[in-house]
Ligand code: SF4
């Protein structure tokens with residue numbers, strides 16, 4: 001794991017509303033298991049921006065993540081403060097969110113994660129998306145995180161049939177799969193998601209803005225009402241994060257993010273690098289301990305849109321590069337995904353992702 005200050009990207013989850021009902025397979029936001037959607041208020045968003053923006057200048061701005069999947073030959077990514085969700089374009093005050101981003105974050109460090117037709121679609125509430133996206137990121141925004149230009153970073157995946165996108169199981173708890181405590185924490189400590197991806201600001205179960213060392217941890221905290229979010233206050237992203245072995249040789253998390261790590265990582269499957277499921281199956285893989293906890297509250301479980309994972313080793317097929325679905329670099333098939341998004345027209349229809357009512 002990395003201390004959040006060394007990550008290339010921090011995210012602000014401005015809403016938990018999204019278009020798939022209830023959610024794509026194995027959504028890292030666990031949106032299929034939320035009973036109520038949220039929309040961050042402008043006051044909450046501005047408070048977060050004031051605290052979050054200094055992260056961009058903590059190290060030279062061009063020095064984002066240097067690890068880059070263990071390949072020192074890859075260029076460092078630029079540092080990004082992103083808006084994501086859910087689907088951020090469904091926030092009814094998206095134009096005002098953009099105003100605030102423009103006030104606090106230099107353009108080249110602004111990010112947007114969307115699966116909507118930002119180029120031609122429109123909101124029923126605030127009209128066409130495009131002028132606001134271009135205000136945020138510049139004209140004709142691209143998806144290259146190594147880009148040195150002044151433009152922001154757009155992560156755009158329509159999750160359409162032609163766009164290969166698989167999500168590793170999030171709700172297959174490593175607690176259910178790896179019974180050897182030492183191996184379990186050795187695996188968690190190397191979690192690729194936290195290293196390659198992002199810390200997050202999100203609303204917790206009680207709709208309070210909080211900070212998390214890992215985006216996925218924020219999802220667990222909200223859905224399971226764990227109460228581990230840190231208050232959004234100056235320097236919350238700048239603490240150290242480290243592990244030490246106890247007298248049995250088991251790695252134990254230390255520092256201010258310790259409670260988040262202890263409460264969330266055992267319930268999570270990301271560090272296992274399990275084989276992903278196609279996003280458009282709209283089905284989650286869930287292991288027994290998480291299933292018990294979600295029964296009764298989760299819309300996705302209630303609708304039967306899940307496959308119970310038995311936690312056995314022979315069903316734990318690994319994916320050598322689970323990050324392939326992400327678009328943080330210029331890998332060829334992700335570049336093609338982006339190009340295909342530009343050509344897709346099927347979603348520009350009422351009630352699809354071309355038109356949003358803000359809910
Ligand atoms: S589009 Fe993204 S945030 Fe929305 S449900 Fe799918 S995976 Fe989750």
Ligand code: SF4
Pocket residue numbers: 188191192193194214215216217264265266268269270271
């Ligand atoms: S195991 Fe899950 S919650 Fe823990 S760091 Fe990895 S992705 Fe985040």
